[in-house]
Amino acid sequence: MASVMRRFMTLVLVVGLCAALAASEPAPELLPVRPRPLEDLPVPPGTIIVLRDPRDALGSVQGVVLSADEYRKLQETIERLRKQALPTRPRVPSLCRFSGKVETRGTQEIVTLQVSFEFHASESRSTWLLGFRRALIGRASLNDEGIPDLVDTPEGLTAVIESAGRHVLRLDLELPLQTRGTRAGERGLALNLPGAPITLIDRFDVPAGVTSVRLRPMLSGTNPPSPAQTTTVDARELQREPSRFPAVALGAVDGVEITWDSPAAAGPTEPLLAADGEIVVQVAESFVEVVASLQCRTLRGRQREWLLLTPPGAEVTVPQPTEAPVTITPTNADRSQWRLQARDGEIESLKVEIRSRSTDAMGKPSPVGPFHLVGAFRQQGTVRIIGPNHLRVVTGRPRSDLGPREIPADTAAPTRAMAEFVQASFNYGMTAATAPHEPLLYVDREPIRGEVRVQVSHHLNLSEAGWRLTTDIRAVPIRMELETLEVEVPAVLHPTIEASPRELVEKIERADAASNRWRIRLAHP
DSSP states (O other), X not given: OOOHHHHHSOOOEEEEEEEEEOTTSOOOOOOOOOOOOGGGSOOOTTOEEEESOTTSOOOSOSSEEEEHHHHHHHHHHHHHHHHHHSOSSOBOOSEEEEEEEEEEETTEEEEEEEEEEEEEESSSSEEEEEEOTTOEEEEEEETTTBOOXXXXXXXXXXXXXXXXXXXXXXXXXEEEOEEOSSSTXXXXXXXXXXXXXXXXXXXXXXXXXXXXXXXXXXXXXXXXXXXXXXXXXXXXXXXXXXOSSOSEEOOSEEEEEEEEEOXXXXXXXXXXXXXXXXXXXXXXXXXXXXXXXXXXXXXXSOBSEEEEEOOTTOEEEOOSSOSSOEEEEEOSTTSOEEEEEETTSOBSEEEEEEEEEEXXXXXXXXEEOOOEETTEEEEEEEEEEEEETTEEEEEEOOOTTEEEOOOOTTOOOOOSTTOEEEEEEEEESSBOOSOTTSOSEEEEEEEOOOEEEEEEEEEEEEETTEEEEEEEEEEEEESSOOOEEEEEOOTTOOOOOOOSSGGGEEEEEEEETTTTEEEEEEOOO
């Protein structure tokens, strides 16, 4: 086995071959070749010539002559301008309009929203802020045709639009209804909006018996957004049939609170659960390990007992400290169903860590998940798959709510042996899952052949003793480990061999005396 040092660092070998040629031998006759001027060389258009001294005479070369320092400054300027050209913040749509309705599903009350955004993109690939933070997406469309590329951020949903021109983006969303304020029976919700110059409420259906609705906009241009004066609107105005005119025009606002009083004081309601997950998949030659961190919490009320679905044989732990001591109990034989119970009463949040490991051979995909909080209104999160650069990650059978997540463009595969990096990334839960008890996806891996890049340079010196040849061989392993290096030189030469770094060299020996081949063995731990 190779040493740990060689596994995680780029190994560079420098081999010197020194041979003295007899001075008595006649020197070879030099061919009478006239030097060619630089302007006669076939230089491609756009070539940048780097010189140690730009004052050297170059004739009439059709190009730009730069010193090494000037070339470096040029590259730094190009990189700075490239970064300046990147958008720093998502853009705001010109129009945001929505309709909403309060519905009851089982014991839970939710609000369904139909939202549309209009905007004009002046160039290709632009990012637009949509808002509606932590909303569950039921359906999404762009220009009534394709599906937009949506990303959930701390500021709310954003959309990446690939083409320029006018666009209309539509979303069907769901949000939980909450008990608000200190007065009994006050119900409502808070909506996070993008701050579009024109923000309209077309219609909002509240429960039967509600006579008035209170609207409190959150004004744009302040950080954090400051609330405006509360306006009371007749519920019948909000529930009228759609027409050319909206029910309410809010203007440029970053959010709005919509509240009302129920006809009768609301009695005890079931807790409303949610879970945010961060799932890391570690891929290796002999195993696939998954670590899922779930932040379980209540959006309404408190909860004593939490039920989880996990992969069979998983390990479930609750990191300390916690709001209260928690008892963790598997409820079936294959340890895929768990009950977590607070011992000292009800709690509002609970952090859970779930580990599962598969030792299936390559070619047999391993499931990732499920990691499901039973009864949760919303479950969202990310999946990152990390693997070494000598393995290629293969994913398949994604669940309906799983979507790709963009990996930063500067995240390139490292070249050093066995180096690990993020090979794939996903979001889940932005749309409703058709089968939340199923795995999120399946992961497999396949080997990638490594290589050794070799750079050779020769240096010839004439001394009183004769000619002396020094050859440097620089070997860099790419996606592999280097165990030995063999060098063969002409039989007429009598070399001395040196290799560095010295701490990584175990032995230098003659591999084949007949052919003058030498072997450099690397050190073992």
